[in-house]
Amino acid sequence: MIKRSYYLKNRNYLSKYRYSYPKRKKSYFGVPYRIKLMDLFLYALPLLLLMLVIPPMHKEKSKEAIVSDAPPISDSQLKVTVYNPEESLISEFPLEEYVTCVVAAEMPASFHEEALKAQAVAARTFALSRMKGLYGNMSDHFGVHVCTEPKHCQAWISKERFLQVYGNENAWEKIEKAVEETKNIVMTYDGILINPLYHSNSGGVTEDIDAVWAVSGEVPYLKSVYSIVDESSYEEYEKKVSFTWDEIKEKLLEAYPESEVKSKFSKEIEILSYTSSGRVDEIRIGSIKMSGPAFRELLSLRSTNLEISFPDKDTVEIVTRGYGHGVGMSQCGADAMGKKGYDYIKILESYYTGVEVGEIKQ
Numbered sequence: 001m002i003k004r005s006y007y008l009k010n011r012n013y014l015s016k017y018r019y020s021y022p023k024r025k026k027s028y029f030g031v032p033y034r035i036k037l038m039d040l041f042l043y044a045l046p047l048l049l050l051m052l053v054i055p056p057m058h059k060e061k062s063k064e065a066i067v068s069d070a071p072p073i074s075d076s077q078l079k080v081t082v083y084n085p086e087e088s089l090i091s092e093f094p095l096e097e098y099v100t101c102v103v104a105a106e107m108p109a110s111f112h113e114e115a116l117k118a119q120a121v122a123a124r125t126f127a128l129s130r131m132k133g134l135y136g137n138m139s140d141h142f143g144v145h146v147c148t149e150p151k152h153c154q155a156w157i158s159k160e161r162f163l164q165v166y167g168n169e170n171a172w173e174k175i176e177k178a179v180e181e182t183k184n185i186v187m188t189y190d191g192i193l194i195n196p197l198y199h200s201n202s203g204g205v206t207e208d209i210d211a212v213w214a215v216s217g218e219v220p221y222l223k224s225v226y227s228i229v230d231e232s233s234y235e236e237y238e239k240k241v242s243f244t245w246d247e248i249k250e251k252l253l254e255a256y257p258e259s260e261v262k263s264k265f266s267k268e269i270e271i272l273s274y275t276s277s278g279r280v281d282e283i284r285i286g287s288i289k290m291s292g293p294a295f296r297e298l299l300s301l302r303s304t305n306l307e308i309s310f311p312d313k314d315t316v317e318i319v320t321r322g323y324g325h326g327v328g329m330s331q332c333g334a335d336a337m338g339k340k341g342y343d344y345i346k347i348l349e350s351y352y353t354g355v356e357v358g359e360i361k362q
């Protein structure tokens with residue numbers, strides 16, 4: 001669901017990108033286009049024959065070619081290509097510079113330095129695994145390694161923008177230091193770079209990846225684990241939101257035009273099953289059954305770890321625990337662990353079961 005909504009959300013820029021070229025003229029100096037096309041074909045025929053004989057100097061790279069052309073993993077000059085959908089811009093950055101900008105966008109600089117280091121290792125592993133074509137889908141952004149859309153890849157902020165927004169050179173230096181001190185450190189499982197998903201706050205327990213996304217085979221390092229620290233002191237831990245029944249019906253009809261709902265709403269929302277971490281697995285609204293992540297998307301909720309109540313005849317109250325999809329590292333948990341004296345390796349090992357944290361190997 002998250003992926004599908006990404007497509008829908010970004011359909012506008014994709015169609016702009018595709019259809020921004022000038023339209024063909026139907027005629028040229030009064031000569032009908034059909035005749036002009038025939039002339040052009042005759043002029044181009046000798047050239048076409050030549051092209052068949054001479055091998056092409058350059059062919060446009062396919063997605064596969066870009067994957068196999070990825071630079072060797074031990075190269076200190078690794079460059080990552082980044083697509084910024086907000087600015088419709090593709091840029092290239094040295095890997096460590098990209099990682100610094102991701103940490104700055106993904107985690108508050110006020111978090112503990114060991115949490116920032118853990119975030120740097122996760123961001124670096126994320127980028128390198130995409131550069132090697134292990135996970136994600138570069139064809140979603142024209143063959144570019146990563147994008148700056150947090151729902152699809154990782155958030156990103158330039159140093160210039162960071163200083164404009166936060167005006168704090170010390171905060172930037174703290175982030176840079178965390179990245180430098182973990183230079184070349186990545187996470188692997190069985191010698192292969194992992195897919196290091198992370199989220200804001202686990203609400204106490206993380207989620208299995210296959211409860212959120214369809215994955216082929218086991219992903220042993222993205223299994224539900226209890227956070228070994230208390231994350232409840234963070235603002236991201238718990239939130240109560242209220243909807244009127246009409247608001248919910250409107251959102252439901254927009255997403256599922258075929259849906260039918262009755263007026264006695266308390267009987268019309270029903271949690272059908274829970275995942276092993278206690279999050280909503282399947283829920284029914286009226287005639288529509290949907291997954292927990294789809295329900296979260298529908299009402300823009302923070303989490304699928306939730307409780308529903310009906311304080312009066314027209315109000316639906318939802319209390320969510322945690323923030324984000326819940327898979328992999330909890331950022332608030334990482335900060336809480338750092339404050340309790342754990343180093344970044346222990347933080348990563350506690351959220352990604354069985355991984356190795358170490359230097360990039362060829």
Ligand SMILES: [Zn+2]
Nearest residue numbers: 146147152153
């Ligand atoms: Zn992306």
